[in-house]
Amino acid sequence: MAGFEPATGVWRRSDDSRYDAVSIMADGTSNPACPPFVRIGIVLPVDRRASLDLRFPYGGYRVDGRTVGHARLSAHADGDGVAVQADGKHIGRRDRWHLAPVGGRCGEFGGEPAAGVAARSDVLGVIVEGCVAGRGFHWQSGHDVTLAGDLELSVVDSALMLVNVLPIEPYLEGVITSEMSGECPRAFMRAHAVVARSWIAAASERKHQSLGIDFCNDDCCQRYQGTAAVTPAARSAVSDTRGQVLIHRGGAVVDANYAKCCGGITESGDEVWGHAKSGQRGSVDAPASDRMHAFARVGDNNIAEYVAASIVNETRAYCSPAVVPAEVAARCLGRVDDGSTHFRWRVGYRADQLVDILQRKGLDRIGRTGSDGIAALRDLRVTRRARGGRAIDLTVEYVDRDDRHRSLAIHDQYWIRHALHESFLYSSAFDVRIERDDHDRVLSVELIGAGWGHGAGMCQVGALGMALQGFDHSAILAHYFDGSSVDAHGGHT
Ligand SMILES: [Zn+2]
Ligand SMILES: [Zn+2]
Structure with missing residues (x-):
């Protein structure tokens, strides 16, 4: 297959939708019992860490x-x-340090437990203090992570870099219990494992190759916050689907994206990223007769109706509060999430607040400064929307400091979300409400929106809702992806 070939492993296609993951050992022989290893950046140069503390509470490390x-x-x-x-004693200075659990890599990658510690891989490993989650997003935070497997420490661009090297299947246990919690229903976790594995195998987004890693540990790639939140149910969801990936009709692995909560309608990859991704399509995230189907295309004519909070009472969309109640969402979301699905939301600004944010984020993006800066906001208009209502192009009209009327075009849902929030807006599916004074000056701007995330691929909260309603993982995957199949030889619940 084209795509994923980590330094220590290859993926081989078997006769169905299963990819056999095989490690190539140092002597060139293959080891079918041991899946390939991935290199995950845990602390990146962009984090600008000058020092790091690591604890080894559970087992021996070399x-x-x-x-x-x-x-x-x-x-x-x-x-x-x-x-x-x-323990405070200087033991050396090197360009690169390699930390390995006693007991070898494959099978025992978590290391041998110290006396008195249960031999559970979910508690084995190294604790790294103060790692970043949600880099640059509204949910950015610091927290400690427990990592099993090998670690590499080095300096890049004058800052520390920490890389975790571990087999792909336990990495996936960490991904699904970081993206969401280990308390989710089994069908959801199985679906999530297949989607996350497919995204890896398709490998169209290799954002960090210059750093010598396969993926970072964050929303930029897939969240991976170590092993501490892995539950027995998560571990069996991964092993039940071991090697399974989504295959498109043409035989290629589906480049399976996912996002937190679509708000009722998912987008196709070509509208979100400007290029088609095989197997991805936009769809109404609701049963056939649901109210959501009235919004087959969300545009200027119906966006206000679509984002209205009152729709919560009218829909049983899979990601709606009617299907995933707040208390279930709070239990099932990732631990760095803020506990809400943001199915519907409002964000309001005084005109000067929004000017300040745009000045720093919107204008900087295209390099305008000085007299080109915004003196007063005149208008904010979505000029193009994707099918599910997400703004793809946005125009900001303003008066500059030399009293000239100007406009600023912001393209792409990512940059629109970046420009319109102090950290990052939940989604670009919003209606704009502008309040003006008697002289037509903008007083305030309110964004009334739906959902959280880019909206393409699997809706994580929607998939959770389907699992709560009794759908199995194959049905969940078939709902979000086109012409795809998993493991034709069983594995369904
Ligand atoms: Zn990344
Ligand atoms: Zn959804």
């Missing part, structure tokens, strides 16, 4: 050949290298 038990390890950027202390 730090460049030296066994470290229950120590606290401190790493500091020191020129182009990393200086490392164990």
